[in-house]
Amino acid sequence: MRTGDSLILNARALPGAARTSADVYIVLQPPGCGALACSLFWQGDMNFSSTPEPIVRDWPIEAFDGPVFSYRFDGSEPAGDYSWLAAFVVPGTGEVIGTITQPRFTFVP
Numbered sequence: 001m002r003t004g005d006s007l008i009l010n011a012r013a014l015p016g017a018a019r020t021s022a023d024v025y026i027v028l029q030p031p032g033c034g035a036l037a038c039s040l041f042w043q044g045d046m047n048f049s050s051t052p053e054p055i056v057r058d059w060p061i062e063a064f065d066g067p068v069f070s071y072r073f074d075g076s077e078p079a080g081d082y083s084w085l086a087a088f089v090v091p092g093t094g095e096v097i098g099t100i101t102q103p104r105f106t107f108v109p
Contacts, residue, residue, distance in 0.1 A: 009068055011086065023059070024054050026041075026084065027041050027086070030078060079107055
């Protein structure tokens with residue numbers, strides 16, 4: 001990614017045979033961050049929190065395939081490697097359902 005480029009984060013959810021609900025976490029790890037302590041928890045729009053908070057609580061998992069976040073780089077962002085983390089979690093527990101997805105990208109102004 002370079003200044004002027006747009007990042008679009010897409011998500012795909014495929015429910016299993018049994019209906020279940022989950023808390024949904026979408027997290028951005030900026031350059032130099034490899035732990036939850038420095039991660040940013042997306043809260044919708046351009047709002048991020050350093051406090052672990054799901055973007056959606058107790059979501060009845062249903063089929064979804066589409067964009068969830070977009071951003072145009074203006075050059076003020078720190079250069080380096082970024083990671084997105086996304087997970088379904090058993091509501092109110094912190095227990096991850098399935099695996100954590102981890103798409104990565106690099107920003108060079």
